[in-house]
Amino acid sequence: MFYIPTLGAYAQENANPYDVQISTRLIDSRFQIDASYTVPINICNAYAFITSYESAKYIPGILESRLISRAGNKVRVYRRVEEQILFFPIEMKSVVEYTEVSNRLLTFEQISGDTKFYKGTWSLFPGKDSTTFKYQSLVEPQSLIPSAVIEYFMKSILRERFELMAQRAREYKAPEILPCK
Numbered sequence: 001m002f003y004i005p006t007l008g009a010y011a012q013e014n015a016n017p018y019d020v021q022i023s024t025r026l027i028d029s030r031f032q033i034d035a036s037y038t039v040p041i042n043i044c045n046a047y048a049f050i051t052s053y054e055s056a057k058y059i060p061g062i063l064e065s066r067l068i069s070r071a072g073n074k075v076r077v078y079r080r081v082e083e084q085i086l087f088f089p090i091e092m093k094s095v096v097e098y099t100e101v102s103n104r105l106l107t108f109e110q111i112s113g114d115t116k117f118y119k120g121t122w123s124l125f126p127g128k129d130s131t132t133f134k135y136q137s138l139v140e141p142q143s144l145i146p147s148a149v150i151e152y153f154m155k156s157i158l159r160e161r162f163e164l165m166a167q168r169a170r171e172y173k174a175p176e177i178l179p180c181k
Contacts, residue, residue, distance in 0.1 A: 018166035022158050026147055030117060030140040037166040038132045043124055046131035047103040048174035050122050053077045073100040116140040
């Protein structure tokens with residue numbers, strides 16, 4: 001970090017400490033989102049973080065995140081999200097089913113909700129002193145707002161959201177020691 005005297009502020013040399021990478025593209029009427037970030041935590045804590053479903057409510061835009069049921073490796077979560085597109089608040093509700101495949105893979109699919117389609121994966125890749133989180137999803141909004149406007153919104157907000165998730169992952173303390181494979 002270094003001081004810039006003319007601006008009276010500090011600038012950080014590493015503005016993206018978690019190597020956050022985001023790409024979005026429109027495929028037919030669905031948006032493909034690919035994101036990744038790397039956090040200096042072990043694979044067990046990384047997995048505990050992405051499966052702490054109720055703590056997602058601390059991410060801006062998520063108003064409610066509540067565990068509905070757990071049966072074996074299937075978990076259903078109710079989410080209520082509010083986003084601001086142009087000057088219009090849009091509230092969306094959904095029930096998403098997560099399948100905990102291993103401590104390196106989590107798949108998810110919307111069972112019911114306000115989007116036409118939402119499905120994807122979280123994959124974890126352990127490194128020497130860190131874990132890389134990779135997120136992939138396909139989303140088809142159910143909206144009268146043009147796709148170009150939605151895509152612009154997604155590109156402007158997703159980087160901030162994933163940077164915040166990386167920061168939260170680094171700060172996350174698992175409530176108990178979980179078995180890790």
